[in-house]
Amino acid sequence: MIVVVLRTLILYALVIVALRMMGKREIGQLQPFELVVILMISDLAVVPSENVGIPLLSGIIPILVLLSASMTLAWISLKSERARDIICGKPSILIERGKILEDELKKNCYNLTDLLEELRLKNVPNIADVEYAILENNGQVSVIPKSQKRPAIPEDFQITPPFEGLPLALILDGKLNQRNLDKSNKDLDWLRSELQKQTILRIEDVLLASIDSSGKLFAQAKLRGSKNNHR
Structure with a gap:
């Protein structure tokens, strides 16, 4: 029993370290290859912790390999824009200059109901107020309202508010x-x-x-x- 506990704690600590090394982004902000790595690491950590007959290294080594592969891909995507487009993909413009691009919706398996839902989540209930809607690589939709529909900011009134730092x-x-x-x-x-x-x-x-x-x-x-x- 003690052996199982120790093996589980070791694998748990390794998974935590691996996730920390991959960065602090939330699940919804991960790139596809990062999400795949997380899912595979979790599966690899479960098997040795449940089955004492499997050597602990059989779980540790694949986790380290996946972590190295993930960090290598992340480094390559940072250094090369072309590689980043291949590994992570490119953002897709769903609405351009107020016009819905049907081909982009079909290409990304995105229907109008999903699009309207995302706009509501971004506090833009009226699609007529949207200038651009961009489907980002992490699956989130960035919405840019039309200039006359954007909230007013101090700069619009030529006002310079005082600096506000973090409390x-x-x-x-x-x-x-x-x-x-x-x-x-x-x-x-x-x-x-x-x-x-x-x-x-x-x-x-x-x-x-x-x-x-x-x-x-x-x-x-x-x-x-x-x-x-x-x-």
Whole structure:
């Protein structure tokens, strides 16, 4: 029994390392060859973990081979545009200048119902508002609305809004993140003072506290022993 557990843990760790080396993309963002590698790696890892009679190397070696092949193809696709087109394919334009391209729909086995569904998911319920719709290699549809149907942005009104950086989490579940506090150019005394303004006396009572680029603090207390506070 212990042998089975150890074999399973070893294979599990190897699969995790392999997936990490392949990048951080979600399943829906993977290229076809990457998805095939993931499916094959999962199958190869299951067999040795279930059957003790199969040598562990019989599962490890094929996984390493697939990982090497995947990374090699990824490297080649990065270096050569032509190879990338062969390995990953090319995006397909489904709608061009407001006109549906029927041949592209048939070529990609894409029907009008699928197209309308994707447009709705992109918050474009009216197909008449679409200038371009592009079927990407990962299966997602990129939608470019017509210029008069796009949401207004500050640049349209010649407005330059102030810079907004990423907020920093200073406290998570009652634990202070000293690194982020230093990065925000604030000290512990300032943080305690701001929390007291929101009737939060202890850092341990904070569920979440974050600071934005303008120096404003958002804080919410835990439910027990302290009521929620917002700023």
